[in-house]
Amino acid sequence: xxxxxxxxxxxxxxxxxxxxxxYNSLELPKHFPKPYFDFEKESLTNAKIQxxxxxxxxxxxxxxxxxxxxxxxxxxxxxxxxxxxxxxGINDSVGFRxxxxxxxxxxQKSFMWDGAVNxxxxxALAPISDSKEMNETIENIVLKLNKNPHYAHLFYAAFSxxxxxxxxxxxxxxxxxxxxxxxxxxxxxxxxxxxxxxxQEKKGYELFKKNCNVCHTEPMFTNYGFANNGLPVxxxxxxxxxxxxxxxxxxxxxxxxPPLRNLKYTYPYAHDGRFxxxxxxxxxxxxxxHIQPSLSKELKKPIVLSSNEKxxxxxxxxxLNDSTFxxxxxxxFPQTISSGKEGK
Amino acid sequence: xxxxxxxxxxxxxxxxxxxxxxxxxxxxxxxxxxxxxxELGKSYFFNTEKDCVKIEILKFYLSDFSxxxxxxxxxxxxxxxxxxDLKKPESKILPLELPNNLTFNTIKFNLGIDxxxxxxxxxxxxxxxxxxxxxxxxxxxxxxxxxxxxSISPARKNIFQYHLGGYLAPYYGxxxxxxxxxxxxxxxxxxxxxxxxxxxxxxxxxxxxSPNQKAMYVADEIAKLFSVQL
Numbered sequence: 001x002x003x004x005x006x007x008x009x010x011x012x013x014x015x016x017x018x019x020x021x022x023y024n025s026l027e028l029p030k031h032f033p034k035p036y037f038d039f040e041k042e043s044l045t046n047a048k049i050q051x052x053x054x055x056x057x058x059x060x061x062x063x064x065x066x067x068x069x070x071x072x073x074x075x076x077x078x079x080x081x082x083x084x085x086x087x088x089g090i091n092d093s094v095g096f097r098x099x100x101x102x103x104x105x106x107x108q109k110s111f112m113w114d115g116a117v118n119x120x121x122x123x124a125l126a127p128i129s130d131s132k133e134m135n136e137t138i139e140n141i142v143l144k145l146n147k148n149p150h151y152a153h154l155f156y157a158a159f160s161x162x163x164x165x166x167x168x169x170x171x172x173x174x175x176x177x178x179x180x181x182x183x184x185x186x187x188x189x190x191x192x193x194x195x196x197x198x199x200q201e202k203k204g205y206e207l208f209k210k211n212c213n214v215c216h217t218e219p220m221f222t223n224y225g226f227a228n229n230g231l232p233v234x235x236x237x238x239x240x241x242x243x244x245x246x247x248x249x250x251x252x253x254x255x256x257x258p259p260l261r262n263l264k265y266t267y268p269y270a271h272d273g274r275f276x277x278x279x280x281x282x283x284x285x286x287x288x289x290h291i292q293p294s295l296s297k298e299l300k301k302p303i304v305l306s307s308n309e310k311x312x313x314x315x316x317x318x319x320l321n322d323s324t325f326x327x328x329x330x331x332x333f334p335q336t337i338s339s340g341k342e343g344k
Numbered sequence: 345x346x347x348x349x350x351x352x353x354x355x356x357x358x359x360x361x362x363x364x365x366x367x368x369x370x371x372x373x374x375x376x377x378x379x380x381x382x383e384l385g386k387s388y389f390f391n392t393e394k395d396c397v398k399i400e401i402l403k404f405y406l407s408d409f410s411x412x413x414x415x416x417x418x419x420x421x422x423x424x425x426x427x428x429d430l431k432k433p434e435s436k437i438l439p440l441e442l443p444n445n446l447t448f449n450t451i452k453f454n455l456g457i458d459x460x461x462x463x464x465x466x467x468x469x470x471x472x473x474x475x476x477x478x479x480x481x482x483x484x485x486x487x488x489x490x491x492x493x494x495s496i497s498p499a500r501k502n503i504f505q506y507h508l509g510g511y512l513a514p515y516y517g518x519x520x521x522x523x524x525x526x527x528x529x530x531x532x533x534x535x536x537x538x539x540x541x542x543x544x545x546x547x548x549x550x551x552x553x554s555p556n557q558k559a560m561y562v563a564d565e566i567a568k569l570f571s572v573q574l
Contacts, residue, residue: 042465116482121465125473129480139474166474167466174465245482247556 026106029183031191031219035106037120037178044175047157050334052176054154055169057333060144061124062090062134069127069173072099075332078262078325079103079180085273089133096132096237098273100258101266103182103325109224113255113271114242120174121167138166145169180331182261184324191219197319204316207309211285212260214298221260221320227296228253230289234272241271252294264321278317282310371409371438371451373428375402375535382537384430390542397541399492402430403477405457405470405485409440411448411525418448425457427470427477440531451525451533455567456487456518462511484509484555487517488566494541497550504545508563510555517555519567524574532573540569 026035026044055061059068072087073079079102081087087099097113111117117126127133128141145151145164152162159168189195197205209218217223226242233240233253242251255271269275275284285303289295305313325331375382377399378390387398407425411418419442429435457471462484466473477486488508497504510517525531544565552558 118463118483119465122473122478122483125478125480126482138480139476142474165468166472167468170466170473 026179026181028181029188029192031188032183033107033220036109036224037106039106042171042174044178045158047154048159048172048175049179050176051151051154051158052172052174053331053334054151055173056176060148061128061136061141063136063140064090066090067134069124070333072127072133073102075328076265076326077101078182078265078322080262080266082265082267085268087133089127089130090135093132095130096239097271098268100256101262102177103180103261104220104259105180106178107220107224110256114244115226115256116245120177121170124170124173138169142166142169180325182322182325185261185322186319188219188322190319198315200312200315201319202316203309204312204314205319207305207313208316211303211305211313215257215296216260222257225257226251226254227257227298228292228294229255229257229285230292230295230299231270231274231284232290234274237272239272250294253292254294260317261320262322262326263317265326278314279310282313286310369440369442370530371440371533372530373406373436373438373533373535375430375537377536378538382430388538388541390538395495395541397492397494397496397545399430399490399537401489401491402537403475403490404428404455404488405477406438407454407457407461409438409451409453411442411446412450412452413448415450418446419443424467425461425470427475429475448527449524450522451531451572452520452522454518454520455563455570456509457485457511458518459511459516461485479507479509479554482554484511487519488563490537494545494550496541496545496547498547499550504550505553506551506562507553508559508566510559512555515555515557515560517559517563519563521567521570523570523572525572526574534571534573536569536571540565 026039028035056069056073059065059071061068067090070079072081072089074081081099084094085098086094086096088094100113105111105120108120111120111123112126117123125138128136128138142164145155151164155164155168156162158172186195186197186201190197208216215223215225215227215229228241231253240252242254243249245251263269263278267276267278269278269281275281282305285299286305289299289302291300377383377388382399382402384399384402387396389396405425405427407423409421409423411420421440423438426438427435461467461471471485477489478484479486486507486509489506491503491505493502494504495502508517523533544562549558549562552562
């Protein structure tokens with residue numbers, strides 16, 4: 001009897017250790033920088049990640065249980081919202097920005113298109129509380145979760161206590177999102193010496209380094225800063241970006257510089273989804289820059305690209321698509337959501 | 345095994361000494377209006393009975409308590425910020441474990457949450473975002489929240505709302521408060537709100553809900569309303 005218990009115990013220990021290893025050491029390629037997120041303070045565990053994953057796909061986070069995080073951040077679209085310029089939430093309400101793709105968040109210092117949120121843990125509060133997104137409160141979510149026996153198990157596994165709290169809910173959501181690492185594109189394989197660019201991709205890469213890399217810095221393809229990239233204000237939205245927060249004219253029209261990975265899956269582009277195609281975005285940079293006082297200094301001198309050069313650049317940008325990430329079953333809808341509703 | 349027992353004996357010994365040298369003191373926080381303890385939902389008349397105010401919510405964070413004796417720091421609390429909520433009478437009594445025979449004549453504490461805590465992600469307990477003291481449309485704790493109705497407010501249904509916060513310059517909402525104390529077992533901190541409605545709240549300033557210039561002014565004024573009963 002004693003031997004059998006010991007045997008079972010070692011099996012369980014072995015399995016959980018294996019699970020931890022698989023997740024905890026986010027396997028990162030050598031050409032990636034050190035993450036900004038402090039994993040020493042907050043290490044990943046399989047149970048927290050699975051709780052976060054369940055929460056991410058569960059419409060319980062919205063006031064009428066209709067909208068989940070995945071409603072606007074679909075795994076098949078690199079966790080972006082396609083087809084709609086402005087993302088829509090509860091009761092088909094249309095918001096005022098395009099939901100950004102979610103990946104490589106452990107390197108990101110601030111969140112939302114205007115940087116309104118300073119930590120990944122706190123980001124979920126914004127869509128949860130927005131009347132056009134989930135129209136819910138974290139207080140009520142915690143009440144709902146604490147009535148649900150399935151979540152009692154998941155919280156117990158994650159925190160050795162079955163009680164759902166605001167901070168545990170948010171931290172679990174963070175943990176799942178931290179595992180969304182996109183590092184398996186052709187570009188990454190070239191960096192690892194596993195394959196080579198075609199000659200056109202190589203030409204595109206050179207053009208990229210010359211014209212784009214200051215802001216969309218490789219290998220993350222963003223410098224995680226904010227910039228006015230010369231888009232004229234859409235008078236139907238009057239969205240002035242970071243200015244909304246700081247009321248400082250220097251911040252007028254500054255938006256987060258998005259990473260350029262997975263563009264194939266994340267159309268439309270720009271904070272208000274005004275461009276349906278990557279080529280339209282490139283045309284904006286060569287011909288559409290709207291001169292404003294806060295315009296990024298990198299864009300004050302015109303970018304000149306011939307039509308062929310644009311094709312080369314586009315060809316390089318396509319090497320940043322990461323199908324391994326987009327189709328990774330570990331990131332997808334878990335089969336364990338008890339409310340029985342999948343996000344729209 | 346022997347080492348283990350030695351350790352246990354030592355630990356027991358140390359904890360016994362520790363217990364003996366610590367006194368259980370309290371900080372008691374009380375909000376008052378017109379010299380009586382504030383009652384939520386009660387109508388108070390002021391400005392020679394012309395105006396009326398009813399406070400429905402009063403919640404605020406106090407943090408970083410320290411005790412000083414003639415400018416010398418004698419005690420610094422390591423407690424996380426505490427949330428005082430008038431709806432929860434137990435939140436108004438804060439235990440303070442002080443070494444015995446400590447002499448001090450000044451208490452310092454902060455009204456609000458420091459910048460570092462504000463950028464360090466989610467916390468539980470008094471800092472849990474379910475306490476309704478965290479903004480959602482942008483990051484940051486609400487340091488001080490007071491809501492209700494007042495005849496001074498030109499808003500719909502005469503509502504007034506002050507959600508004071510801000511963790512970034514130039515709108516850093518935390519206020520350091522320094523008050524003289526005698527040396528009793530209970531330090532009784534008073535927040536006198538009558539003068540706030542007599543002098544600060546006005547038909548121009550009745551709704552402050554983001555970190556801005558008005559919020560900084562109101563935070564300055566609120567900080568002046570604290571005193572210690574000597």
